[in-house]
Amino acid sequence: MNFEISDLKARLEACETDLAAHRGYLKALEYGVRTLIITHPDPDLLSRAWESILPGITEAHGPEGGWIFNAAFQQLLSVLTQQIEARGGKVGD
Known part of the structure; x- marks a missing residue:
């Protein structure tokens, strides 16, 4: 034992x-x-690029790793979105 x-x-x-x-x-x-x-030299371009790839990111990794993975994953995507918006403009405008 x-x-x-x-x-x-x-x-x-x-x-x-x-x-x-x-x-x-x-x-x-x-x-x-x-x-x-x-x-980033072009915050608006960064914002548009992030906006265009964000749906694919969430689709590609959605149910992949269980609830802890998903919660952390969504939290970091939200933080990145906030940082990009603070630098350039609203994602989704």
């Missing part, structure tokens, strides 16, 4: 380490995307 518990503990620690690495990777990407939005 101790072997099973220690094995499960090691696997859990490995998953936590992997998750922390992925969170760091995603956070770095988030800041990179924010920088690209802020410095």
Whole structure:
């Protein structure tokens, strides 16, 4: 029994380490995307491009990863949309 518990503990620690690495990777990407939005030379073009691809993004990844994935996915799409709108104009205008 101790072997099973220690094995499960090691696997859990490995998953936590992997998750922390992925969170760091995603956070770095988030800041990179924010920088690209802020410095885009044509905010209106960025807004129109985002508007045109947004429906395809949600269709392509809709029910893919369960409710936690979907909630996080929709939250980040909303944040990106807000940042693009703040820089250029309303998406959908």
